Amino acid sequence: MTQVGRLSLNQATVNPLSVAEAVDLCVRHEIPAIGLWREHVARAGLADAAAAVRSAGLRVSSLCRGGFFTHADPAARQAAVAASKAAIAEAAVLGTSTLVLVSGGLVPGSRDLGLARRMIADAIGELVPVAQAYGVRLGIEALHPVFAADRCVITRLGEALDLAETFPADAVGVVVDTYHVWWDAALPADIARAGDRTVSYQVCDWTLPLPADTLLGRGHVGDGHIDFPPITAAVTAAGYAGDIEVEIFNQAIWSAPPAETAATIRDRFPQVF
Amino acid sequence: MTQVGRLSLNQATVNPLSVAEAVDLCVRHEIPAIGLWREHVARAGLADAAAAVRSAGLRVSSLCRGGFFTHADPAARQAAVAASKAAIAEAAVLGTSTLVLVSGGLVPGSRDLGLARRMIADAIGELVPVAQAYGVRLGIEALHPVFAADRCVITRLGEALDLAETFPADAVGVVVDTYHVWWDAALPADIARAGDRTVSYQVCDWTLPLPADTLLGRGHVGDGHIDFPPITAAVTAAGYAGDIEVEIFNQAIWSAPPAETAATIRDRFPQVF
Numbered sequence: 001m002t003q004v005g006r007l008s009l010n011q012a013t014v015n016p017l018s019v020a021e022a023v024d025l026c027v028r029h030e031i032p033a034i035g036l037w038r039e040h041v042a043r044a045g046l047a048d049a050a051a052a053v054r055s056a057g058l059r060v061s062s063l064c065r066g067g068f069f070t071h072a073d074p075a076a077r078q079a080a081v082a083a084s085k086a087a088i089a090e091a092a093v094l095g096t097s098t099l100v101l102v103s104g105g106l107v108p109g110s111r112d113l114g115l116a117r118r119m120i121a122d123a124i125g126e127l128v129p130v131a132q133a134y135g136v137r138l139g140i141e142a143l144h145p146v147f148a149a150d151r152c153v154i155t156r157l158g159e160a161l162d163l164a165e166t167f168p169a170d171a172v173g174v175v176v177d178t179y180h181v182w183w184d185a186a187l188p189a190d191i192a193r194a195g196d197r198t199v200s201y202q203v204c205d206w207t208l209p210l211p212a213d214t215l216l217g218r219g220h221v222g223d224g225h226i227d228f229p230p231i232t233a234a235v236t237a238a239g240y241a242g243d244i245e246v247e248i249f250n251q252a253i254w255s256a257p258p259a260e261t262a263a264t265i266r267d268r269f270p271q272v273f
Numbered sequence: 274m275t276q277v278g279r280l281s282l283n284q285a286t287v288n289p290l291s292v293a294e295a296v297d298l299c300v301r302h303e304i305p306a307i308g309l310w311r312e313h314v315a316r317a318g319l320a321d322a323a324a325a326v327r328s329a330g331l332r333v334s335s336l337c338r339g340g341f342f343t344h345a346d347p348a349a350r351q352a353a354v355a356a357s358k359a360a361i362a363e364a365a366v367l368g369t370s371t372l373v374l375v376s377g378g379l380v381p382g383s384r385d386l387g388l389a390r391r392m393i394a395d396a397i398g399e400l401v402p403v404a405q406a407y408g409v410r411l412g413i414e415a416l417h418p419v420f421a422a423d424r425c426v427i428t429r430l431g432e433a434l435d436l437a438e439t440f441p442a443d444a445v446g447v448v449v450d451t452y453h454v455w456w457d458a459a460l461p462a463d464i465a466r467a468g469d470r471t472v473s474y475q476v477c478d479w480t481l482p483l484p485a486d487t488l489l490g491r492g493h494v495g496d497g498h499i500d501f502p503p504i505t506a507a508v509t510a511a512g513y514a515g516d517i518e519v520e521i522f523n524q525a526i527w528s529a530p531p532a533e534t535a536a537t538i539r540d541r542f543p544q545v546f
Contacts, residue, residue: 111500113456117458145417146417155457183426184418185386210483214483
């Protein structure tokens with residue numbers, strides 16, 4: 001596969017677009033794969049979204065996302081597990097074998113990291129048989145520690161992998177997202193250890209200063225501080241040969257013309273290698 | 274020593290105050306130790322600053338800081354090493370055996386984390402004989418990964434310790450600052466491994482949302498998400514019996530009456546244990 005043949009547009013990068021519009025953008029810019037988000041799929045209708053990507057001939061590299069398992073209220077925990085089970089089924093309908101998990105931050109009212117981590121492990125354990133039944137792999141995503149309190153207590157690839165390895169490899173893997181893990185001195189070793197547990201490779205750049213909403217601080221590949229080629233080389237050497245998703249949360253990019261965003265993504269993609 | 278007998282006010286917490294004013298604040302609020310900053314010491318004059326803390330009967334728990342070793346220009350690197358050598362000498366004059374190091378971010382114009390880390394190791398190697406001559410220990414501080422690009426590529430206590438262990442224990446140790454390392458699943462194990470390499474224990478809380486200037490996002494103990502007692506217990510179990518510095522960078526706290534800040538610090542200090 002040529003380099004651009006592995007490019008996937010994560011829908012969050014063009015967040016204002018519908019599934020149909022994002023699919024059309026991929027086709028026009030010869031981007032062969034797309035990463036979908038559940039909210040957008042729900043708005044389009046699951047069957048229509050699945051039909052749109054299939055008739056366009058796109059691969060679906062992943063569905064985002066399950067997770068947010070950390071709640072004080074048991075009913076809320078069960079609801080989060082149920083939502084992630086539904087997401088597994090949706091992933092299968094959409095034709096992707098990868099469901100990305102953002103696991104959740106500290107339990108509201110608690111400062112106990114261990115409690116949050118145990119809740120996440122328990123929830124994933126409940127999802128495993130469903131994932132196996134549908135042939136979908138759950139990708140535990142380590143988020144940057146800046147999000148540890150409020151979004152994800154799993155903060156390093158190595159920690160995500162330690163958790164994934166307690167489950168069968170056909171059901172649970174890890175996501176490598178450059179934005180979240182680039183700073184970690186153990187990253188090369190952890191990527192190597194992940195081997196074929198890596199179910200998704202996502203790229204965007206770390207740019208400064210952070211915006212007021214730290215969620216939206218990501219940049220186009222090449223605009224920031226991340227050294228992509230060694231990370232890509234490590235992921236490849238470890239056996240990952242799948243799509244590479246460009247996933248950028250950034251208000252300025254969301255406000256830009258989508259055609260410009262797609263062109264920039266294609267232009268910059270060789271810098272990932 | 275009673276709990277409050279271990280309390281140290283890091284001068285950065287009351288940044289608008291001079292050394293004399295900060296010393297006076299400690300005396301009035303029966304805070305038995307102070308962490309000093311070089312800029313403030315320079316403004317006061319080194320001899321006068323040393324005399325002020327000595328005549329007040331305060332311990333000096335640390336001097337902040339040496340570091341920022343990562344420069345493309347060799348002359349700038351040498352200047353940073355020279356400044357850190359001067360800081361070692363100042364620490365000795367001020368009567369503290371701890372100089373905190375903030376090592377530096379990526380080399381300007383470079384995305385090579387390894388290059389930055391090697392520059393830091395080389396610089397610390399140059400400082401070791403000077404530190405030994407003065408009886409001062411260098412404390413490598415891991416900073417939160419949100420600062421990896423621009424302030425410190427050493428992002429985890431374990432990484433700081435790996436580096437410290439390449440040098441003699443009487444010259445190089447590590448700083449445990451809750452704000453920077455609280456999120457790390459490996460923290461308890463790394464604190465235990467640090468043992469008596471821990472030369473400083475600093476506390477403040479992780480609060481959300483982050484302000485526009487991420488440097489200033491720290492909170493009083495108890496106002497945020499950090500679970501202090503298990504971290505303090507681990508640091509203590511590993512053999513650290515020294516001062517515990519409250520170091521908070523926060524514009525609202527800087528704008529508050531210093532007496533109020535000192536009172537809050539004393540009130541909250543038992544929550545650290």
